[in-house]
Amino acid sequence: MLSIKNLHASVEDKEILRGINLQVNAGEVHAIMGPNGAGKSTLASIIAGNEKYEVSEGEILLEGEDISELAPEERAHKGVFLSFQYPVEIPGVSVTNFMKTAINESRKANGKEEMPANEMLKLIREKSELLEIDRKFLSRSLNEGFSGGEKKRNEIFQMAMLEPKLAILDETDSGLDIDALRIVANGVNKLKSKDNAVVVITHYQRLLDYIVPDFVHVLMDGKIVKSGGKELAYELEEKGYDWIKAELEV
Ligand code: ADP
Ligand code: MG
Ligand code: MG
Numbered sequence: 001m002l003s004i005k006n007l008h009a010s011v012e013d014k015e016i017l018r019g020i021n022l023q024v025n026a027g028e029v030h031a032i033m034g035p036n037g038a039g040k041s042t043l044a045s046i047i048a049g050n051e052k053y054e055v056s057e058g059e060i061l062l063e064g065e066d067i068s069e070l071a072p073e074e075r076a077h078k079g080v081f082l083s084f085q086y087p088v089e090i091p092g093v094s095v096t097n098f099m100k101t102a103i104n105e106s107r108k109a110n111g112k113e114e115m116p117a118n119e120m121l122k123l124i125r126e127k128s129e130l131l132e133i134d135r136k137f138l139s140r141s142l143n144e145g146f147s148g149g150e151k152k153r154n155e156i157f158q159m160a161m162l163e164p165k166l167a168i169l170d171e172t173d174s175g176l177d178i179d180a181l182r183i184v185a186n187g188v189n190k191l192k193s194k195d196n197a198v199v200v201i202t203h204y205q206r207l208l209d210y211i212v213p214d215f216v217h218v219l220m221d222g223k224i225v226k227s228g229g230k231e232l233a234y235e236l237e238e239k240g241y242d243w244i245k246a247e248l249e250v
Pocket of ligand 3: 040
């Protein structure tokens with residue numbers, strides 16, 4: 001699904017990613033963990049196509065195709081989803097209408113006709129029931145006055161509707177209370193399938209009690225310095241990151 005080879009990237013001449021290699025297959029859930037400032041969000045942004053970062057070396061393949069020169073929208077249309085990519089408030093545009101537009105734009109970009117209205121309604125009903133989202137929420141203005149938990153709910157709803165091949169969830173800092181954690185975890189667990197892949201970025205081991213990853217990677221100083229199974233997350237919870245640093249220095 002996703003294959004990253006020797007990825008180097010910088011912002012304002014400061015090298016942040018220093019040779020990332022990562023292989024994610026369909027059907028897998030990967031967790032990327034690491035201390036603050038390691039480059040986790042940078043990696044997510046670069047996969048999604050954020051133009052702020054300069055990729056100086058390496059490649060990003062999605063299903064074998066190099067996507068590293070594509071614009072963010074083009075990557076999205078090919079099935080890359082990054083959480084919080086569009087946290088804009090749009091007064092007067094409801095959660096549902098924003099989704100309808102996004103889905104039809106994506107279909108157009110892929111040479112398909114607009115989704116018939118009845119099919120769209122069915123999809124919205126199906127996904128909102130799956131995620132236990134009520135009608136009132138669907139008719140609210142996008143992100144306007146949303147609480148942290150509601151933003152998460154909207155994000156996971158977007159993911160469910162768009163059915164991405166590759167979903168990247170960057171669970172940054174303290175916004176994740178226990179409710180938000182459950183929303184994200186439930187969403188991921190219900191939506192993962194043998195045909196898609198999920199990359200969860202977090203420095204909270206707690207999230208991984210709910211989303212069980214197949215692989216855990218530790219990102220430090222712009223490199224993946226250790227990979228393992230879900231037990232690695234528990235080891236990090238217990239021992240922090242310093243022992244890995246020590247291991248690397250030996
Ligand atoms: P993480 O998500 O692992 O906490 P980030 O990817 O956010 O780390 O940041 C990695 C490093 O890159 C940090 O030192 C951060 O200050 C720097 N950085 C990220 N984005 C920018 C930017 N737009 N301008 C300048 N420095 C940045
Ligand atoms: Mg950070
Ligand atoms: Mg971050």
